[in-house]
Each structure stands twice: as C-alpha cells, then as structure tokens.
Amino acid sequence: MSHLLELTGVSKRFGGVQAVNEVDFHADPGEIVGVIGPNGAGKTTLFNIVTGFYRPDAGKMTFDGHNLVGLKPNQVTRIGIARTFQAVRLFANMSVIENAMVGQHTRTRSGVFGAILHTRRTVEEERRIQLKAQEALAFFGDRLIPRINQLASELAYADRRRLEIARAMATEPKLLLLDEPAAGMNPAEKDGLIELIGRLRDEKGYAIVLIEHDMPVIKGVCDRVVALDYGSKIAEGTYDEVASNRQVVEAYLGKAASEVQ
Ligand SMILES: Nc1ncnc2c1ncn2[C@@H]1O[C@H](COP(=O)(O)OP(=O)(O)OP(=O)(O)O)[C@@H](O)[C@H]1O
Ligand SMILES: [Mg+2]
Known part of the structure; x- marks a missing residue:
C-alpha cells in the first residue's frame, strides 16, 4: 500500500x-x-x-x-501540503484575517490578473477565501476570532503561532x-x-x-x-x-x- x-x-x-x-x-x-x-x-x-x-x-x-x-x-x-515555519512568518502590518487569507492565493484560479481586473469570479473567490480563513481561525475558539481585524504584530506570541497554523489550515x-x-x-x-x-x-x-x-x-x-x-x-x-x-x-x-x- x-x-x-x-x-x-x-x-x-x-x-x-x-x-x-x-x-x-x-x-x-x-x-x-x-x-x-x-x-x-x-x-x-x-x-x-x-x-x-x-x-x-x-x-x-x-x-x-x-x-x-x-x-x-x-x-x-x-x-x-501546508506548513508553518520555525521562525514565525506573518505579515506584521496585515490584519489577522488577511494573514489567514494569504496562504490560499496560490490556489486561486483568477490569480494576479483577476485581482487587478476585479472580475466577478475574483470577487466570489475572495469571499470564499475569506470564509475559509474565518473557518480556520474559528478552530482556535476565542483566541483569534475576536482579534480578526487587529494587526498580526499586535498579537501575543502564542497567538501568532496559532495564526500561522490557521493560515496553513485555510489552504485545506x-x-x-x-x-x-x-x-x-x-x-x-x-x-x-x-x-x-x-x-x-x-x-x-x-x-x-x-x-x-x-x-x-x-x-x-x-x-x-x-x-x-x-x-x-x-x-x-x-x-x-x-x-x-x-x-x-x-x-x-x-x-x-x-x-x-
Ligand atoms: N540553505 C542552507 N545552506 C547551507 N546550509 C544549510 C542550509 N539549510 C540548512 N543547512 C545546514 O543543514 C543542516 C541541517 O539544518 P536544519 O535547519 O535542517 O536543522 P534542524 O534539524 O532543523 O535544526 P534546528 O533544531 O536547530 O532547527 C545544518 O548543518 C544547517 O546549517
Ligand atoms: Mg529546524
């Protein structure tokens, strides 16, 4: 096998x-x-x-x-396959939800051009990506969801590590x-x-x-x-x-x- x-x-x-x-x-x-x-x-x-x-x-x-x-x-x-890094690699100046969304963009079909043109497909895709990110964040109970709009740099260290895992999970x-x-x-x-x-x-x-x-x-x-x-x-x-x-x-x-x- x-x-x-x-x-x-x-x-x-x-x-x-x-x-x-x-x-x-x-x-x-x-x-x-x-x-x-x-x-x-x-x-x-x-x-x-x-x-x-x-x-x-x-x-x-x-x-x-x-x-x-x-x-x-x-x-x-x-x-x-998704991973986290030994040294936390988050975008300090992006919000918690944005960080959780970022890992998925490699999976989207519309890609960079779609993002620029803002087609209907990209709008739908962004919404789907956001939902996946929220689902992943929700896995951590009340650790990350209440902080969804805070900057990653404002999180406590353990929460940053949780956010890294959430970002990996969001790629399904x-x-x-x-x-x-x-x-x-x-x-x-x-x-x-x-x-x-x-x-x-x-x-x-x-x-x-x-x-x-x-x-x-x-x-x-x-x-x-x-x-x-x-x-x-x-x-x-x-x-x-x-x-x-x-x-x-x-x-x-x-x-x-x-x-x-
Ligand atoms: N890009 C690289 N260029 C040169 N040497 C490297 C590179 N990446 C890893 N090494 C070397 O390969 C060996 C294995 O490194 P690795 O980072 O995989 O160890 P590790 O088991 O993860 O250690 P740690 O527990 O300290 O994280 C080390 O000797 C390291 O210096
Ligand atoms: Mg190592």
Missing part, C-alpha cells in the same frame, strides 16, 4: 554538510508523526525538501499520487507540516497546543508531521516518532521505543528523556 506522503532515499547536501542523508519517511491521514533530533539534524531541511524550497540531490518523493520532486512551493500547496491541506510550534510557549499554552494538534488529526483527518524539541509535546500527541541525527534516520517507532533507543539517547535526549519519564 502506498502512503499519502512517501520519501525513499532522500538526500540533500549543502557544501560540506550532508543535511539529509538517504532518509525514508512516510505519513498517512489521521496520524501524527513526530520528528526529533539535535540542532542541525536536518529536520527543517526535510520540510524544505518536501515543500519544494529545495530539490533533493537524490531520492524519490510522492504525495497523493503526485511526484513531488521538482514541484515549486506553490504547486506543493495546491496539491495539499491533506498534510500539515509543523516546525517547532511549541517554541516560546508556556506550559499551559503547550497543553493547549497538544489538544489542538490532536483535534486537527481527529476532526480534520490531516496527516501531521511535527518537528519539536519539546519532548512532553512529542510524547503527548505523536502516534509515531522519527529521530534524525546528522541527516540520517537513527530510529523510528512509538515514543517509548524511540525515547529508549540507545543511539537517540546518546545523540540527543540524554537529560531530556529522563525529564519526561
């Missing part, structure tokens, strides 16, 4: 750094796959390869019947890639995030890949965990299997693992 997202032998080198080294990876609807590993292990590069920011040097990648290799980021969005993806969403959150906010990510899986049926350094978050929400070190996959399995793997403990967890147990 083929997986929704399937990578086989994917590699990427930057100069002398083998950032990703012959990685096999997959994700399916209704599961949350955690990706852990030390700084520089290649986690974000893996996302950058899947989303078309970088082309892999070697390997195969398929998503939902498409060959992913060679697709551009906007094409990747269109076939159903099948696969959601989250790059360290818990970074900078306090314990209560992390608990909320764990609940939210679980709901994204259960209510939306997304396949979710979650890069996180926060082990309680990984333990709390992941169905399967993959560990990377120096670009290579060194372990894969349940949280308990991976967290007790000797190579993982040596490369990464050490103290962090004992904190969780």
Whole structure:
C-alpha cells in the first residue's frame, strides 16, 4: 500500500554538510508523526525538501499520487501540503484575517490578473477565501476570532503561532507540516497546543508531521516518532521505543528523556 506522503532515499547536501542523508519517511491521514533530533539534524531541511524550497540531490518523493520532486512551493500547496515555519512568518502590518487569507492565493484560479481586473469570479473567490480563513481561525475558539481585524504584530506570541497554523489550515491541506510550534510557549499554552494538534488529526483527518524539541509535546500527541541525527534516520517507532533507543539517547535526549519519564 502506498502512503499519502512517501520519501525513499532522500538526500540533500549543502557544501560540506550532508543535511539529509538517504532518509525514508512516510505519513498517512489521521496520524501524527513526530520528528526529533539535535540542532542541525536536518529536520527543517526535510520540510524544505518536501515543500519544494529545495530539490533533493537524490531520492524519490510522492504525495497523493503526485511526484513531488521538482514541484515549486506553490504547486506543493495546491496539491495539499501546508506548513508553518520555525521562525514565525506573518505579515506584521496585515490584519489577522488577511494573514489567514494569504496562504490560499496560490490556489486561486483568477490569480494576479483577476485581482487587478476585479472580475466577478475574483470577487466570489475572495469571499470564499475569506470564509475559509474565518473557518480556520474559528478552530482556535476565542483566541483569534475576536482579534480578526487587529494587526498580526499586535498579537501575543502564542497567538501568532496559532495564526500561522490557521493560515496553513485555510489552504485545506491533506498534510500539515509543523516546525517547532511549541517554541516560546508556556506550559499551559503547550497543553493547549497538544489538544489542538490532536483535534486537527481527529476532526480534520490531516496527516501531521511535527518537528519539536519539546519532548512532553512529542510524547503527548505523536502516534509515531522519527529521530534524525546528522541527516540520517537513527530510529523510528512509538515514543517509548524511540525515547529508549540507545543511539537517540546518546545523540540527543540524554537529560531530556529522563525529564519526561
Ligand atoms: N540553505 C542552507 N545552506 C547551507 N546550509 C544549510 C542550509 N539549510 C540548512 N543547512 C545546514 O543543514 C543542516 C541541517 O539544518 P536544519 O535547519 O535542517 O536543522 P534542524 O534539524 O532543523 O535544526 P534546528 O533544531 O536547530 O532547527 C545544518 O548543518 C544547517 O546549517
Ligand atoms: Mg529546524
């Protein structure tokens, strides 16, 4: 059986750094796959390869019947992959709703010319985009909807991270890639995030890949965990299997693992 997202032998080198080294990876609807590993292990590069920011040097990648290799980021969005960034990337001087709308413009058919001409089709499309954005924002209860017309720069940090997720959701993806969403959150906010990510899986049926350094978050929400070190996959399995793997403990967890147990 083929997986929704399937990578086989994917590699990427930057100069002398083998950032990703012959990685096999997959994700399916209704599961949350955690990706852990030390700084520089290649986690974000893996996302950058899947989303078309970088082309892999070697390997195969398929998503939902498409060959992913060679697709551009906007094409990747269109076939159903959305991501958030490790460092929040919002338009500070745009409102919350505008930020939630912006990810979808790669999907519209009228495109830039339609926007200039303001045809009836673009007006309808804008309305549809706005509805999708509102729906995504509403997923966060009363965190974002009451602030819909505020500037993104006025949001508290945790709300900015939520808005990033909402923007990704509004593109109606099948696969959601989250790059360290818990970074900078306090314990209560992390608990909320764990609940939210679980709901994204259960209510939306997304396949979710979650890069996180926060082990309680990984333990709390992941169905399967993959560990990377120096670009290579060194372990894969349940949280308990991976967290007790000797190579993982040596490369990464050490103290962090004992904190969780
Ligand atoms: N555009 C680039 N040019 C050169 N080197 C890069 C580039 N992107 C990533 N690297 C290198 O590839 C390696 C993997 O980086 P990556 O950002 O994927 O790590 P990471 O696992 O996400 O780390 P962190 O936990 O710190 O975010 C690092 O050595 C990094 O310096
Ligand atoms: Mg990273």
